Amino acid sequence: MLLEVRDLHVEFHTRDGVAKAVNGVNYAVDAGETLAVLGESGSGKSVTAQAVMGILDIPPGRITGGEIVFQGQDLLTLKEDERRKIRGAKMAMIFQDALSSLNPVLTVGDQLGEMFRVHRGMSRKDARAKAVELMDRVRIPAAKERVGQYPHQFSGGMRQRIMIAMALALEPELIIADEPTTALDVTVQAQVMDLLAELQREYNMGLILITHDLGVVADVADKIAVMYAGRIVEQAPVHEIYKAPAHPYTRGLLESIPRLDQKGQELYAIKGLPPNLLAIPPGCAFHPRCPLAQDVCRTDEPPLYEVTESPVPRSSACHFWKECLHG
Ligand code: SF4
Numbered sequence: 001m002l003l004e005v006r007d008l009h010v011e012f013h014t015r016d017g018v019a020k021a022v023n024g025v026n027y028a029v030d031a032g033e034t035l036a037v038l039g040e041s042g043s044g045k046s047v048t049a050q051a052v053m054g055i056l057d058i059p060p061g062r063i064t065g066g067e068i069v070f071q072g073q074d075l076l077t078l079k080e081d082e083r084r085k086i087r088g089a090k091m092a093m094i095f096q097d098a099l100s101s102l103n104p105v106l107t108v109g110d111q112l113g114e115m116f117r118v119h120r121g122m123s124r125k126d127a128r129a130k131a132v133e134l135m136d137r138v139r140i141p142a143a144k145e146r147v148g149q150y151p152h153q154f155s156g157g158m159r160q161r162i163m164i165a166m167a168l169a170l171e172p173e174l175i176i177a178d179e180p181t182t183a184l185d186v187t188v189q190a191q192v193m194d195l196l197a198e199l200q201r202e203y204n205m206g207l208i209l210i211t212h213d214l215g216v217v218a219d220v221a222d223k224i225a226v227m228y229a230g231r232i233v234e235q236a237p238v239h240e241i242y243k244a245p246a247h248p249y250t251r252g253l254l255e256s257i258p259r260l261d262q263k264g265q266e267l268y269a270i271k272g273l274p275p276n277l278l279a280i281p282p283g284c285a286f287h288p289r290c291p292l293a294q295d296v297c298r299t300d301e302p303p304l305y306e307v308t309e310s311p312v313p314r315s316s317a318c319h320f321w322k323e324c325l326h327g
């Protein structure tokens with residue numbers, strides 16, 4: 001396995017108390033595999049990814065337990081300079097907002113080239129040639145002419161391609177993409193997602209795709225982990241989740257996907273808001289919003305029940321997963 005997150009716990013110390021942002025998360029992704037991590041904002045999906053990358057702001061964020069095993073090594077036991085070597089070279093991250101992630105006063109050629117000059121000791125000229133090659137790779141038209149342009153001279157979609165090129169530069173084993181297409185309009189979203197999926201296959205990388213939108217992952221993910229209030233509440237191969245969700249929260253997310261044939265109709269949206277992490281509800285954290293909630297849900301926290309064993313394990317943290325699956 002390329003990456004295994006085991007029983008990860010992350011806390012944030014705030015003036016009002018301790019927020020449990022990640023509460024015992026387990027997931028894994030292998031080379032050539034795409035794991036989609038799904039959830040509303042505040043579910044812990046980004047925080048988990050930042051812990052994997054080693055970019056969790058400390059303080060106030062603090063990893064209080066668990067392991068992050070990458071290529072057989074627990075990253076949490078490494079020193080910061082060892083982490084830094086892995087970051088960029090072996091794992092890279094793509095963020096939602098390219099404009100604030102790219103340096104506005106450097107040309108894209110200089111920014112891409114810098115990767116090769118710093119990490120590979122290349123000359124300016126060779127690094128520039130590599131930058132053009134990468135821009136071709138992510139299908140930016142007229143790369144040779146545009147390599148000397150600044151980020152603001154590119155469209156949102158093209159900037160996101162530049163971000164992908166930056167992430168790919170050193171041919172990492174793992175890419176984490178956090179809402180990589182959220183800021184783009186729908187057609188461009190699909191193009192960027194297709195490109196990412198294609199490059200992921202070509203380079204045989206592991207890909208963790210973080211999103212709040214179940215609609216964008218159907219065609220690209222192998223498996224899905226759904227997060228709620230810092231926990232994984234359902235984990236399954238992608239086609240099985242679309243066929244029949246085993247958790248009411250996943251069902252709500254599925255029913256919130258806009259469908260062309262329902263244009264104009266009001267979308268089902270999960271009622272209520274995600275919980276305040278300083279005061280996670282007792283029992284099942286989803287119970288205040290759950291249409292299937294029973295008394296037991298208000299008192300007993302559901303374990304992650306095994307729904308199916310093989311070939312790919314499937315699990316749900318719902319006392320009534322069978323009812324949900326067959327209902
Ligand atoms: Fe809903 Fe209860 Fe299942 Fe939680 S455990 S998702 S409240 S039915």
Ligand code: MG
Pocket residue numbers: 041045046178
């Ligand atoms: Mg986020």
